[in-house]
Amino acid sequence: MQELTFYLVTDPHYFATEIGAEGEAYEARSRVDQKCIAETGAIIDAAFSRLAEDRDTQLILIPGDLIFNGEKASHLGFREKLRALQKAGKRILLITARHDYSDWSCGYRGAEEVEVEHTERSELRDLYAEFGFSDAIATWEGDGLSYVSQLADGVRLLALNCDGDTRSFKGLWPEQLEWAKQQIEKAHADGQYIFAMTHYPLLPGSAVMNLIGDAKLTDWEKTADFLADAGLELIFTGHMHMQSLTEHLSANGNKITDICTGSLVGCPAYYRKVTLSPDGTVTVHSIPTGEFDWKDKGDKTSAEYFQWRFDRMITDLIDAMAFDFPFFAAKFGGEEKMKNVRGVVTFFGKGLQKWTIGSLARLLCIKVDPSVRDILLKDIGLAFVRNIFVGNEPYVKGTPIYDAMEKILNRLSFVLKPLGKKLGEKQPVLRDLKTFILSMIGDEDQRDYEAVVTIHK
């Protein structure tokens, strides 16, 4: 295979603001979202112009969630941005995902959500024909949205749509997997290297993602085993708006690596530049989305703005525990369903506003490093959640935060052990709660941004 470099950009979620992106309804929607919405045009234009400036790298892969939520106007606007990149010499290959179609789409004006023209899933192939579908060397007839593309001499892309049944099944169909296996075998028989992209991650990018239904493909273990044993080593994914590099070893000893990239338009807001080399190494480099102009940014840099938006989403929820139970309950099934836990939620919500690591340590009669004593539990909780998405979680063994957390968890082991045993019956990853929690706050590998992966060329 010859050396090949490409950009991997995902989840741009373009929103055509001309259909309405202002007022209370927009603000309410925006506050609970990791991604910036009205800003997408400005962000994408700035990032795409930087891609266009790179004359050495022509290939761009986009694994889905092209637009906000099925609006036809957003597709038409986004397609123009892609066409401008094409004019600058880029070859763009994409797949679509569940945000790209909808039975109902809207813009936001004042207090109202105003219905706008939506997009059917059956329209997507034609809408984006020139971005992978029309020059594919093979297409899975089952959906017309999964295909194989020849990227360069000796390298192919297996692009797999994973909308599933468009409801609870978010996986790859048995027939689709069989087709994928044939394509992998055919590529190898033809002397071609082949790697894949899907929208949903193949592998959970953090221990907690085992508990979140759509954080990975449905039946991911079976699918990962199947694809690894079929000879697939590398898969690029999106959807979770997180940076992660995760490996899986099949029962037969075959390794597959899932490189999940953050959304272009939401914290941590990165894209990747990847080089496959003839010596069998894949170099993964990450690039921040970068600066963009926006009226409400104030003096924040883009990176600060993205983080502020993410933090606001989480702190709103923590604050609501203490001060706005209806808002909090609405996120977990409604006030009626949550009414029995209202007192507990409010108690902990108020506590989180004032408890520090030091006060918790005193309560549990343990010593923690002075440097972490004054950190509010609210702030460290926010950092833990944010870091799962940002990746390269920094609180590894030996850091004062890790040591404090380990001591706290050890002291609580009389509760955590029996609880883990019970929860572990349904969800094995929870069997050892201490390991589960510590694995989420510190990542010893630190490969979520920069990595070299070895492949069998």
Ligand SMILES: [Fe+2]
């Ligand atoms: Fe998604």
Ligand SMILES: [Fe+2]
């Ligand atoms: Fe997304």
